[in-house]
Amino acid sequence: METSRNSTNSSLFQWLGLIEDSDQPSSSTPPRVIALLASVLEKMIQKNEKPFRKRHNKDEEITMFHGSKAPSMTIHRYTERVYRYARCSPACFVAAFAYVLRYLERPVATSMTRRLTSLNVHRLFITSLLVAAKFLDRKCYNNAYYAKIGGVSTEEMNRLERTFLFDIDFRLNITVEMFEKYCLMLQRETVPCDSRKLRSVLGEIACGCQAI
Secondary structure: OHHHHHHHHHHHHHHHOOOOOOOOOOOOOOOHHHHHHHHHHHHHHHHHHOOOOOOOOOOEOOOOOOOOOOOOOOHHHHHHHHHHHHOOOOHHHHHHHHHHHHHHOOOOOOOOEOOOOOOOHHHHHHHHHHHHHHHHOOOOOOHHHHHHHHOOOHHHHHHHHHHHHHHOOOOOOOOHHHHHHHHHHHHHHHOOOOHHHHHHHHHHHHHHHHHO
C-alpha cells in the first residue's frame, strides 16, 4: 500500500515538474507548478477583491507588503520572471505557497483580517520564495539578488523577510503530508470548475491554513 502511494506521489511530483524526468530532454520551459501556482494566487485575489471593488475593507490589515497601487506586471508574468532568474528548485514554489497561507492565517486575538490582493501578492510571493529557497536549497542567492529580480530595494527586501518570518513565527517546516496536500491543491487547477467548486477549493485552502 505504501509502495503504491509513493508511486502515485512520485508521478504527481514529476507531473508538476518538481523532479526531473530522465526520459524527457531538459527544457527551458518553466515547470507546470509555476503556472498553477500563479493561477491559484490569481483566483484568490479575484475572490478577495470582487466584493470591495478597489476600496479597502475597514477590517483589513494594511501591512508593509501592501503597495499604494498594483504593479503593472501580472502575477503570472511575475512568477515566471522570478523562476527564470532565481534558479531555485521547483519545490521551493510549493513551499512558498504554504508560507503565504501561513502568513494569511490571522491570530484569533485580533479582529483584523489578512487578504491576498493585487496590492500585496508580489511582495508576499518574492519574500516567501526567498525564505523557502534559504530553507530548502543547498545554494541560494542573497537578498540583494532577490531584491533585484523582485523589483524592490535590498533594504526593503531585508525588512520584508524579517517581518514575514516573525509573522509566521518562524514556522518553516513542512511535513511530507502537508507538501503532498499543497501539490494536490495545485493539481486541481488543471480541472475546469464552476464558481461553486472554486469556492469549495478556496475554502479548503483556508481550512488547511488553520490546520498548519
